[in-house]
Amino acid sequence: MRKFVAILFCIVAATAIVPVRAQTFPDHPVKIVVPYPPGGPSDTTMRVSTRNFAANLGQTVIIENVPGAGGRVGSRDVARSAPDGYTLLSGGSNENAITPALYKNLDYDPVKDFVPVAALATDSNVVVVNPAVPANSLAGLVAYAKANPGKLTSGSAAGIAPHLLLEYLRAHTGTDIVFVPYKGAAPAIADVLGNQIQVHASAKSVLLPLIKAGKLRPLVVTSAERWPELPDVPTLRELGFTNYPTTLWFVVMAPAATPPNVITKLNAAVDAGLRTSETEDAIAKLGLRPQALSAPEIAAIMAKEVPLWKAVADEAGVHLE
Numbered sequence: 371m372r373k374f375v376a377i378l379f380c381i382v383a384a385t386a387i388v389p390v391r392a393q394t395f396p397d398h399p400v401k402i403v404v405p406y407p408p409g410g411p412s413d414t415t416m417r418v419s420t421r422n423f424a425a426n427l428g429q430t431v432i433i434e435n436v437p438g439a440g441g442r443v444g445s446r447d448v449a450r451s452a453p454d455g456y457t458l459l460s461g462g463s464n465e466n467a468i469t470p471a472l473y474k475n476l477d478y479d480p481v482k483d484f485v486p487v488a489a490l491a492t493d494s495n496v497v498v499v500n501p502a503v504p505a506n507s508l509a510g511l512v513a514y515a516k517a518n519p520g521k522l523t524s525g526s527a528a529g530i531a532p533h534l535l536l537e538y539l540r541a542h543t544g545t546d547i548v549f550v551p552y553k554g555a556a557p558a559i560a561d562v563l564g565n566q567i568q569v570h571a572s573a574k575s576v577l578l579p580l581i582k583a584g585k586l587r588p589l590v591v592t593s594a595e596r597w598p599e600l601p602d603v604p605t606l607r608e609l610g611f612t613n614y615p616t617t618l619w620f621v622v623m624a625p626a627a628t629p630p631n632v633i634t635k636l637n638a639a640v641d642a643g644l645r646t647s648e649t650e651d652a653i654a655k656l657g658l659r660p661q662a663l664s665a666p667e668i669a670a671i672m673a674k675e676v677p678l679w680k681a682v683a684d685e686a687g688v689h690l691e
């Protein structure tokens with residue numbers, strides 16, 4: 371009986387701790403895990419979008435890069451962390467919609483193991499080539515690749531939107547372009563600049579400055595409309611690829627079962643930061659569109675994303691273990 375009473379007391383005490391902690395949240399630093407190396411779109415977007423997050427939250431915010439397995443290592447770490455609001459994920463289309471569309475037998479659930487906290491911004495991708503490639507258009511790239519089968523290589527982090535985009539185009543154009551997987555966008559960008567790979571795809575936020583500097587040549591963008599900064603570069607839809615998603619979402623996610631009042635406080639702190647002129651200007655310079663949304667609105671958007679990316683994965687023939 372004494373053992374039973376002791377166990378019962380521990381259970382009651384443990385369940386009482388969660389509401390108390392939630393009410394005092396945050397009382398120590400909050401960590402945001404970026405599941406890719408520094409310098410990529412997720413890392414850049416998170417750091418720019420949350421520059422006022424700590425001040426609004428009244429607590430230190432640490433951004434930690436945990437790369438590996440196309441974002442799955444860092445995502446899994448957050449999924450398995452305590453649902454108390456102190457460990458968050460830099461998530462979105464890649465981590466919470468494309469991953470479940472691509473992978474089977476994961477040791478975590480990219481959808482059910484997370485709850486949305488706040489939206490940051492939307493972006494889109496662009497396909498670029500090293501200037502040494504004799505192609506000024508997607509049609510030119512296809513013609514050159516077919517005339518030189520196996521000569522060209524493409525690369526990006528595996529299992530994310532750029533990977534799907536490159537393989538989707540390869541499948542639809544019948545070209546023999548070898549895909550090389552990377553841990554993140556930054557090392558792939560370094561290699562396409564050095565011509566170790568010839569074709570790359572990534573977000574506007576990281577590639578636009580290199581395109582403007584003439585270091586990379588853009589061929590096609592995935593957005594619904596042409597980029598104002600690249601008015602001569604067509605969209606996928608203009609070229610007849612009508613079912614490829616036009617928007618990439620960057621959001622903050624928390625482990626499932628994180629208390630609602632903690633989510634509300636985090637959402638308010640992120641949104642307040644997004645609405646400052648300083649952050650708006652910084653986001654605009656990257657070519658991003660800020661998105662301040664509630665957690666339920668984000669959940670609804672992400673639920674629609676999974677089947678869209680599943681269809682692309684099926685067409686591209688990309689299914690990963």
